[in-house]
Amino acid sequence: MMKRRNFNALLAAAAATGLLGPTLSACGSSGSSGAGSDTFTIWDYESDDSAMGQAWARAIEIFKEQHPEVTVKIEDQTFEQLQKNAKIVLTGDDVPDIMEYNKGNSTSGQLASQGLIEPLTEQATERGWDAKLAASLQTTARYSEDGLMGDGDWYGVPNYGEYVFVYYNQDMFDAQGLSVPTTLEEFEAVCDAFVAAGQIPLAEAGSEYPMGQLWYQLVLAHADRSFVNAYQLFEGDVDWTADPIKAGTDKLVEWIDKGYVAADSAGLTAEDAGTAFINGSYPMFVSGSWWFGRIVGDMADKNWDQFLFPGTELFPGSSGNLWVVPTNAKNKELAYDFIDITLSDEVQAILGEKGGLPVSGDPSTIEDEKTRTMTDNFARINEQDGLAFYPDWPVAGFYDQIVSAMQSLINGSKTGDEVLADLRSAYDEGKADMGIEG
Structure with a gap:
């Protein structure tokens, strides 16, 4: 089953239990999602009718087919809420198993440097994510120990651009x-x-x-x-x-x-x-x-x-926003499985058909001509390592x-x-x- 709950309610609960107190700091324990190991919790801020929302809805269906014993819980939030509160909430134990987050030095880089999100380099190599993403897309996924984009371990995985x-x-x-x-x-x-x-x-x-x-x-x-x-x-x-x-x-x-x-x-x-x-x-x-x-x-x-x-x-x-895995997440292996699914040909095809600029897949399968042109141009730019980020x-x-x-x-x-x-x-x-x- 799929459930949604409001991010503000999560913050309120965290405040009431002292999770937002100043004495807490990031730790390297496996943590807890607060929902039990049979519940997989996702934070994202895409609308249901967006290209990403529609593609990820199918990714969740596939995930549930592969993991019928797991309950999927999606928690509503906004881009602004996560920008402001993510590093506070992620110091506690009531964290998601996976979350969408913005790329860049002051966002994902900061979480990485503070030990709040999991390094994904080993998974990227073993699961072939590094082979699916062009070099310029990988730039937004990697951060140094100081949180600078473009070098060091993978800390996030984009699946659209x-x-x-x-x-x-x-x-x-x-x-x-x-x-x-x-x-x-x-x-x-x-x-x-x-x-x-x-x-x-x-x-x-x-x-x-x-x-x-x-x-x-x-x-x-x-x-x-x-x-x-x-x-x-x-x-x-x-x-x-x-x-x-x-x-x-x-x-x-x-x-x-x-x-x-x-x-x-x-x-x-x-x-x-x-x-x-x-x-x-x-x-x-x-x-x-x-x-x-x-x-x-x-x-x-x-x-x-x-x-x-x-x-x-x-x-x-650049790439779109990243999937990141909190250090304190309970179900990290499930998170890696979910990222795999979002990079699958089927889900990438949905992104492409809906105008979401997939990072892999075949643009020629897109039926709408203008959408196919936009996606094909993006694929060409990626092939020549042509993304130069923003000024x-x-x-x-x-x-x-x-x-x-x-x-x-x-x-x-x-x-x-x-x-x-x-x-x-x-x-x-x-x-x-x-x-x-x-």
């Missing part, structure tokens, strides 16, 4: 006699044609992530994997006065000056930009696969499609710094060089706060 690409309005392209660009120069020619016709080409948002991701994509168009590893994983120095960062920034300033981005976009949100594209106000929207389902539904009566940002082999994107990931607080920098560029209140000096200062301070020299 996400990435940034270009959504475009086919009717607006056709009206100008334009084709999908295959090089950066052709992309600029398309933008120039729209500007000449009095149409701003790019739906953008300066007050949230889209503009920063466009900036990073332009940097990546001049970069290679060594830059990504230096910028994201601190495997080398980042020169904020030279290419690829300077080339990408200069190109963005040029695009702003040429009118590719609306002058009022500095104050717009991602929702503003996305809905403006959906409503037909702009011909292109550079954003992520997380918009795909929304665009499919809201543009059902419009002629739209997608293409990879041209002129680069590196793209903003704000390296250090704490960098998201706000990037947003401020992009707004300054749109408003023209700072030059590209001034913005890069500000970003370098914030980046270096963040590294220093993490105890990283250089």
